[in-house]
Amino acid sequence: MEPEPIFYWHIHHDTLMEPRCGPIGDRIAYIRRAKPDYQVPTRLRFLKAVRGRLNGVLAMAGEEYVAAEQLVADTRRARGNAQDALDSARMDLYDAPWFDLRARWAFYKARFLRDRKRDAEVAADAWRDKSLKTCNYLLRIFRPEIEALHKQECPNCPWDGNTIFPEQDGY
Numbered sequence: 001m002e003p004e005p006i007f008y009w010h011i012h013h014d015t016l017m018e019p020r021c022g023p024i025g026d027r028i029a030y031i032r033r034a035k036p037d038y039q040v041p042t043r044l045r046f047l048k049a050v051r052g053r054l055n056g057v058l059a060m061a062g063e064e065y066v067a068a069e070q071l072v073a074d075t076r077r078a079r080g081n082a083q084d085a086l087d088s089a090r091m092d093l094y095d096a097p098w099f100d101l102r103a104r105w106a107f108y109k110a111r112f113l114r115d116r117k118r119d120a121e122v123a124a125d126a127w128r129d130k131s132l133k134t135c136n137y138l139l140r141i142f143r144p145e146i147e148a149l150h151k152q153e154c155p156n157c158p159w160d161g162n163t164i165f166p167e168q169d170g171y
């Protein structure tokens with residue numbers, strides 16, 4: 001299976017190009033579910049993968065951001081599971097008599113594991129923030145090249161420099 005592209009045009013109505021944040025299918029499902037009906041066709045028509053070659057540094061920054069974003073999602077899920085396990089071990093400990101060393105052991109072990117998962121999530125968040133900053137910086141640096149590529153790849157686009165809904169106030 002081909003790896004999913006990293007950069008897309010108009011993931012949001014007010015962005016020209018940016019790296020996806022998670023699978024693009026999730027974003028498309030969100031647009032269908034949450035955006036006003038009259039906007040959905042335009043949003044979906046112009047949300048498409050960037051096909052042309054990007055500067056190597058920018059391409060790599062996008063890949064790094066997507067990898068970091070994936071790690072954030074994974075570590076968040078793992079921390080949530082560890083938190084559930086800790087909550088249940090705590091309930092068991094409350095119900096147990098003091099000499100039930102098994103319950104105490106299970107509680108402290110679950111707390112230790114939750115803390116480690118939380119540390120991992122914090123580290124992933126920091127990585128994601130850092131890589132996003134770099135990516136946004138490079139998107140500004142390469143803006144002229146990106147705009148030239150946009151002209152080729154996104155014909156009849158209503159993009160006015162700020163939005164794909166230039167006619168509508170507030171969008």
Ligand SMILES: [Zn+2]
Pocket residue numbers: 009010046150154157158159
């Ligand atoms: Zn466009």
